[in-house]
Amino acid sequence: MEKAYQPQQVEDRIYQYWLEIGAFDAEVNPAKQPYCIVIPPPNVTGVLHMGHALDETIQDLLIRLHRMKGYEALWVPGTDHAGIATQNVVEAQLEEEGLTRHDLGREKFVKRVWEVKDKHHRIITDQLKRIGVSVDWRRERFTLDEGLSRAVREAFVTLYEQGLIYRGARMINWCPRCGTGLSDLEVERELVPGHLWYIRYPEPNGGPGVVVATTRPETMLGDTAVAVHPQDERYKEMIGRTVILPLMNREIPIVADDYIDMEFGTGALKVTPAHDPNDLEIGQRHNLPSILVIDRAGKMTDETGPYAGLDRYECRKRVVADLQKQGLLERIEDYQHTPGRCQRCGTVVEPLVSTQWFVRMEPLAKEGLAAVDSGQVRFIPERWTKVYRDWLENIQDWCISRQLWWGHPIPVWYCNDCGEVTCTREDPTRCAHCGSENIQQDPDVLDTWFSSALWPFSTLGWPEETPELDYFYPTSVLVTGYDIIYFWVARMIMMGKHLVGKEPFSEVFLHGLVRDERGQKMSKSLGNAVDPIELMDEYGADAMRFALCQLITHGQDVTYSPDRMVGARNFCNKLWNASRFVIMNLADMQPVALESTQLSLADRWILSRHSRMLAEVQRQLDGYNLAQAAEAIYDYVWGEFCDWYAEIAKIDLYTDGDNSRRKTVQTILHTLLDEILRTIHPFMPFITEEIWQRLPHSGETISRQPYPQARERWRDEEAEAQMSVLQTAITQIRALRAELSISPGQPVNVTVIVPDEETMSLIASQQQAITSLARVEELNLATAPAKPPQAALLAVSEGMQICLHLPERLDIEEEIQRIRREIDELEKLRKRSVKKLQNSDFLNKAPAQVVNKEKEKLAEFDRDLQRLWDQVKLLSSISP
RNA sequence: GGGCGCUUAGUUCAGAGGGAGAACGCUACCUUGACACGGUAGAGGUCGGAGGUUCAAGUCCUCCAGCGCCCA
Structure with a gap:
């Protein structure tokens, strides 16, 4: 054996071996209890980062643990087409070539996206293997593959038939850059410095009228009213009268509405029903017309007269300048506001009324709440339950249509003759209502999260009633970051309950996000992302995994710490060398039955401590306290097995004479090391397999050996107490020596x-x-x-x-x-x-x-x- | 505006009512027949602040401050 553990000489070989013997393959096996995790599918937009490394490490640990505990453990791998994100990657490539997707056309563009998908899929797969993931590769899925497309189709049609999917004109968030509508979740808000413009709307008779305050003066071109609070003494006289909308010279009413905040601005609100969700509601309450003044490209529409065709920000400048010229701009204040930005490209989104497809969420949310209230789904840490509940209790309908080219097509055909909609499981050739063949499919695709919501059951074969679905569903646990509770976790629970009739998983383990050493979120754009591959090159996959496990505390974000990597790497080496020591002394081993052998104090003590450690690891793993479990192992292996037992064992191993002592010590060293390796295996799979193969063993792979269990009969309070006295004596002598620097x-x-x-x-x-x-x-x-x-x-x-x-x-x-x-x-x-x-x-x-x-x-x-x-x-x- | 989390050794973090812990770093000594990615012994915290509960408070409660996140 090498003097130091060299992961690069081990990891690849071991992983290939696992694949060869099918160590991770899982089958429907009624003789065993199923344990199943579906991987949160990485996006095919890029490469894996530390967040993935953390996520996969936890899942692999749980899967390996349960596999060893005798469950039929299935981990389903796969990737996500990541609609808008992937499309943007390709669009960015095209932009460098001076092209847009429209230059290529839909077919060629999509072909190009597939190429990008293939490339990233290869990289991601290699990365996952480096981490050591024990997934069943035979069952790998992709959200756009045939089976999953059928699941999406089935889900859409079912929900449509149940009236839970509908098409309608509603206020949505529009990204002018991506050219698509977005769901509320895909809009991020950030506080930025801006201004509050105070604009006077005079009365038709030349009276002073009212002054309104706005952060978006260009939208005034679409104003159809001014609203005030009915109790506002300042404006009581004005209600029911009209004012002149400057620049447009349109006469608009002053209406009273409870929504108005009297404290904000002047207490008078300009109402632009076409471009603000709240204004839209006011407009609906007062039957106000809605005038679209900003189009989907972010340019002013023909409704804006002289401003038509201007970019929205250019228009803002012109409107302000023109108001100033006319003396209607009363004042400008600095003001912090929170414009919404497209999650994927950062462009300020435009709220506008648009005809899109929506999922009616309220009935589904009820099912989602019930799943948690009944205990069918449990969140760990528990506090996330409240976050989940709060969202579902205030749920909005979900806009699922996207004006993109990369994604699941919407299975809807419009009839050019009768105008009706045909939505079927098989592609129709004629209108279901009038029989006309003059039909065309909706050009849009579905929100990428729609297919993600089906992931736990679509990957197991749904809507087919496969044996896998029957056996492995509901899955055991979902492991993911808390940042996608709304996007993904909640939607999976709702869809699982509604479409399959059962919750998709019984537990949700939510871990923190990985931050850099300064506590900033790791991201490629910030340039602070640490590449897990580089870490594994330097420290080895096992060290990275162990370090990540040590850093995981409940729901807390994880700050990347290179020191931890060093510590974990050193621990690998310690384990390696302790094993080397044991193996070197095992050549002539003749196992003895420990139960019938005279044991020394140290023997009794280490067996007791060993058993105690196993119980502690078990307890901590049961509570998903991975860091504490890792700590228990670390402290025992290094601080007790190596520092004390191995040192004392040397006396018997290196002393001629009593051969029975040597045999006993050999047996204990071998037994305990074997169990130590098995205990650590879910944390550090490679090194433990490598060492285990070099130990006397039976079986193909450590990954399928039983997980060690604490033995009550090994507990020995007396030995622990006596050993403590002995340790004290030795430590005191050492301390006295050190006091006088005696070498x-x-x-x-x-x-x-x-x-x-x-x-x-x-x-x-x-x-x-x-x-x-x-x-x-x-x-x-x-x-x-x-x-x-x-x-x-x-x-x-x-x-x-x-x-x-x-x-x-x-x-x-x-x-x-x-x-x-x-x-x-x-x-x-x-x-x-x-x-x-x-x-x-x-x-x-x-x-x-x-x-x-x-x-x-x-x-x-x-x-x-x-x-x-x-x-x-x-x-x-x-x-x- | 509402909610959640965090604040403990130089750094990164554990600990959740009974004498302050780990890793890395630091100091001293040491190539002892597994390991210098090591061994032994150390130094280093009034556990963010102020009140309170308790026989006893990093640990429970209240308030405050700072940092971070989510929602509106």
Whole structure:
């Protein structure tokens, strides 16, 4: 074995091996319990980032864990066509060539998108394999493939037939750059500095009229009213009268509406029903006409007279200038406002009334709420439930049509003769209403999230009643970031309940987002994105995975930390070398039955600690506390198995003589290492497989071995307590050595004065461990009240006095000072303890157990202090 | 405006009522027959601030400040 673990020599080979033996293949298997995760499909727009690495690591951990626990574990891989995002990538490429998608035409353009999809799909697949994902590649899906397209079609037609999908003219968000309508979720709002323009609308008779305040003066060209609050004393007289809309010279009414905020601006609101959702509602309440003044390209329409054809921002400047010229611009204030921007391209969206397809969400939202209220779906961490609920309780209809070319076509045909709509599961050749063949399909495509919403069941074969769907659905858990609760999680739950009749998963584990070292969200545009591939090149996939697991705490964002990578890489190496040590000493192993063998203190102790660790890992994993589970493993492996047990084991391994001890130790080392590897495997699959293959084993792969379980019979409180005393003694001797910088090569003599016979026999039986681990030449034992030897360094702990003989070089004054410092520390603790025990409230109200513990502590402090003072006296008496 | 989260060692983060923890970094000593990606021993926190509850408060409650996010 190499002296250091070299992941690059291992990972590829191991992954190929797994594929060869079908280690990740899952089948419908009634003999086993199913455990299923469907991957949140990465977009084929780009490459995987740290957020994916985190997401996949968690899922792989859960899948591998359950596979080992005996479940039929299926992880379904796949990718998402990511409609608008992918289309934009290709459009950006074309732009560099000086072309638009219209220059190419729809067919050629879509062909080009497929090429981009293929390229990114290859990259993503390679990246996933590097991470070590144990997905069943035979079952990979793509949101635009044939089966999923059928699912989309079925879902659309079903919802249409049920009246839950409808076509209508409604206010939507329009992105002038992408040239498509968007759903509310795809609009991001950001506070930016702007202005509030105060514009006077005079009365027809030349009276002063009213002053309105607006952040978007260009929309005034489409105003059809001014609205005031009915209780507003300032305007009571004006209600029902008219004012002249400047520039357009249109006479518009003043209406009263409760919606108006009297505090904002002048309390008078210009009403533009065609370009503001609130204005639209006011318009509907007062039967106001709606005048479209901004078109889909962001240019002014013919309705705007002299401004027709101008860009909306150019028009804003001209309107302001013209108002100023006419003396109707009263003033301009600085004002922070939040214009909506297209999530994908950043362009300021235009709210406008447009005919689109919508999903009626209210009935579906009820099903979504019921799924959570009934406990069918549980969020982890629990607090996200409220976020989910709040959204569903205030749900708006979902605009699902997109004026794009990349995506699922809308399965609707319009009849050019009778004007009716035909929506069917198979492509129609004639109108379902009049039989005319003069029909044409809707040119639009569906929101990419529509197909995503079906993912957990479409990937399992729905709408076919496949055995997979029957067996694996509902899936076990969904693992994703909290940023797509609305976009994806909620919609999957609703669609699953409604279309399949069952919730798509019983648990949702929501993790945080990955941020850079300064806490900023990682993104390509900011240039702070860390490439997981580079990390894996440098530290190895296992190290990256383990580091990510250590960083995952419930729902909290994860700050990328290279230090963690180093720590995890070192842990890999530690595991590698501990294994190397065990393997080197296993050549002549003849396993013994541990139950019927005489075990040493260290043996009993490590078996107990091992079992305790397994229980803790289990407990933490059950609660999705991955960081705590990882910590439990780390602390045990490094701090107990390596630091203590392996060191003590060397005594038996390297000492000739008692062959039965060697056999026992070999058996324990092998047994525990095997279980350690299996316990860590879901976290660090590659290194554990590599080592496991080099250990005596049966079976093809560690990934299909049973997951270790804690053994109650290995628990040994007595061994743990005794070992603790031994560890204290050794640590104290080491500390005394360090105090005087005695090099490890230099042996020392030690006297341990023990408080009782029990400790005496304990220490006596562990002489070898002490002399070996603390590098002691001669170990003397005495029972209190023996006097410590003169001129010795003294430490006091667990009732023991540990004296390090140093007859020649000891500086007595310095030693007295050192002991006094120790006394000061103890004294502080003693005082606190005394104070507590003098408090009658504490004695009366605290549980007896706590009080007793405090009393014991105080007794120990007193005893230790006494001995330290004795030593000071002793040293003082011989001081020159 | 409403809601959520965070504030603990130089840095990144755990801890959720009974003597402050990890990783990395730092100091000292050490190539000890698994490992210098190592060993041993250390230094380093009035747990954001102010009140309160409690015998006991990083830990529970209230308020405040700062940072971040979501929704309107």
